[in-house]
Amino acid sequence: MMRVLSVASECAPLVKTGGLADVAGALPGALAGQGVQMRTLLPGYPAVLGALAGAAPVEAIDDLFGGPARLLAGKAAGLDLLVIDAPHLFGREGNPYLGPDGRDWPDNPERFAALSWVGAQVAARGAGGWRPQILHGHDWQAGFVTEYLRRMQAQDVRTVLTIHNIAFTGPADPGRLHALRLDPARFHSEGFEYWGGISALKAGLMGADRLTTVSPTYAAELMTPEFGMGLDGVMRHRRDALTGILNGIDEAAWNPATDAEIARYRDPAGKAANKAALRAEMGLPDAEGPLCVIVSRMTHQKGLDLVLQALPELLAGGGQLAVLGSGDPDLQAAYQAAARGPQVAVRIGYDEGFSHRLIAGGDAILVPSRFEPCGLTQLYGLRYGTVPLVALTGGLADTVINASPAALARGVATGIQFAPIDADTLRHALARLCALYKDQETWSRLQRNAMAQPVGWDQSAKAYAALYAELTGTE
Ligand code: ADP
Structure with missing residues (x-):
């Protein structure tokens, strides 16, 4: 079995604001049939901790970006999870990114740097005796993983970053370099510098072994100024690493013949x-x-x-x-x-x-x-x-x-x-x-x-599995 750690800031059905959660929630099941064992690392929002069954602490972290934390292993909604229990970062109800005023939490750079940090640590050292061969991150929230793997000297782990929406670049003020545990020597255009600021997404786009996005057409569009959101040059630079793999849908949840919400139908x-x-x-x-x-x-x-x-x-x-x-x-x-x-x-x-x-x-x-x-x-x-x-x-x-x-x-x-x-x-x-x-x-x-028309995960799960196999040389 190929071991893959998926690092995601949301995951259906536990916590969801958009399609990223659907994908993170569906991939492990879709890939299980392809010889891939995927575990998912999530922030311990209240909704995630509350759903976690039989959770066991596998790691204690003294200082995770300003407070103590624990890494828990457990299952929820059929998913094999690692969850970061860090109340100072994730113990907030509601939307994972926004405070009650509807604005981004001011410490979002640190919150998701922490997610990336723990992801890198699991990839570098393992957790509870399990170490992935591949770390597959999603969007800017997993962007700093490659920077941290570099610091931890664990570059034998292969990395994939999936772009679900390039409009979210994960910006941070350069004054936060130290707080974000970033190497100042890498604050340049080949690193995570983006128009004078820090971008977590840029870090991942430059650092990951392979980049994917969620459709072939979007992959091509990302290399154009109209869609690249100022990162089109980066995307052109990394075009050889980039593939578009279409999302599927959860065919169990979305099936008109079995849907409990509706008057079921087949035609x-x-x-x-x-x-x-x-x-x-x-x-x-x-x-x-x-x-x-x-x-x-x-x-x-x-x-x-x-x-x-x-x-x-x-x-x-x-x-x-x-x-x-x-x-x-x-x-x-x-x-x-x-x-x-x-x-x-x-x-x-x-x-x-x-x-x-x-x-x-x-x-x-x-x-x-x-x-x-x-x-x-x-x-x-x-x-x-x-x-x-x-x-x-x-x-x-x-x-x-x-x-x-x-x-x-x-x-x-x-x-x-x-x-x-x-x-x-x-x-x-x-x-x-x-x-x-x-x-x-x-x-x-x-x-x-x-x-x-086929809209499930069959095709795409095969494409991800092939990508993992190519990266680890196990084709
Ligand atoms: P995005 O990720 O940009 O929001 P997607 O189409 O990829 O767009 O995914 C949106 C997901 O969120 C779909 O599963 C959609 O059904 C769901 N969704 C969006 N808005 C609502 C809503 N108001 N109520 C229920 N589900 C919603």
């Missing part, structure tokens, strides 16, 4: 009961056109402002909109205002169960992101026969087959894509959606194609 006709239930739940009347749904963080990235601008086109086509999301207060308010119209319903909040009912009940799911490393909700849409209407970018480009005349003629289309990503093009796309929906034969073909 698109079974969606009707869910649609009726969703309309009842949201207070929407019957309508001629498609019921479109959105499940999303409300941020600029997700392009939800474009939907509001293009909304009249959908309504003119007899369509409706039902939305679940939270985030930017201005966007929330704008959606709440739109929901005063009879054909629009909005729920602000985070609700896993409701997200299932929305996706089961909708005819189409809208994902108009300005950039999207992989995106998961369009994959849920495919699985549930809820036709994805997506922006042509990142993983959205890789996972949906646009209903072009040629693709329709060949009977292979699974959704609709639009580009360039602006309100006008989205308007046209919504008009196309309404037209396709009217043609019931074509529409049900789209739905059946969508439901037949």
Whole structure:
């Protein structure tokens, strides 16, 4: 068995703010069938410590960035975990990154430096008699791992860093070099210096043996100024180390035939009961056109402002909109205002169960992101026969087959894509959606194609396993 330590700041179903958690939670199970034993190192947030069964301390740490800590080993939600019990860093309820005022905790650089430090230590010395051959970190929160491995002189461990979203660079003021246990001699452009500051992500991007990101298209986009967020030069420099491996979805949790949240179904006709239930739940009347749904963080990235601008086109086509999301207060308010119209319903909040009912009940799911490393909700849409209407970018480009005349003629289309990503093009796309929906034969073909498209982890687990094997020379 190949031993891999996954280092992640969130992990579904224990603690989740986005797709990174889904991936961290799914990888160990997906890789078990590929001869990989993956353990996951997590910060000991209250939700994680509370879920941990049969936890045993395997290590005591006298001073972990300002206080004592313990490393616990245990299981939760079927995951084999190492958890950092450090109340001074992680003993805070709620969102893993934000305080009650909705702002980043000021000590986030230190908190996740601590995660990286413990990850490096487990990789360098082992924990409870277990030592990984590979450390696989996720995003900036695991960025300093390679710096610390260097300090610990444990560079025999191979490292992989996965970029889930390059927009989060893990910045810190250079005055914190010492507090972050970084080597001042490496504060330069080949190290972790980024536009005059410190970046945890840059450290990992420069230092990891291999880089992955969550779709082939996003991998290519990262090397461009438009998507690279100032790190495109770094990405070009490391292009030989970079691969795009698509995320899969948790096919046990997201299966319309077994989903306990919904009226279960195996073919698109079974969606009707869910649609009726969703309309009842949201207070929407019957309508001629498609019921479109959105499940999303409300941020600029997700392009939800474009939907509001293009909304009249959908309504003119007899369509409706039902939305679940939270985030930017201005966007929330704008959606709440739109929901005063009879054909629009909005729920602000985070609700896993409701997200299932929305996706089961909708005819189409809208994902108009300005950039999207992989995106998961369009994959849920495919699985549930809820036709994805997506922006042509990142993983959205890789996972949906646009209903072009040629693709329709060949009977292979699974959704609709639009580009360039602006309100006008989205308007046209919504008009196309309404037209396709009217043609019931074509529409049900789209739905059946969508439901037949593989969206699980099989392919991607093989790709990760091959990457690990290549890195350790065990091919
Ligand atoms: P990102 O990671 O950028 O937020 P992804 O599409 O990769 O975007 O993953 C988002 C995940 O979070 C999906 O599993 C989605 O269903 C879930 N999600 C987002 N917002 C909500 C919400 N308000 N309620 C329930 N689930 C949500």
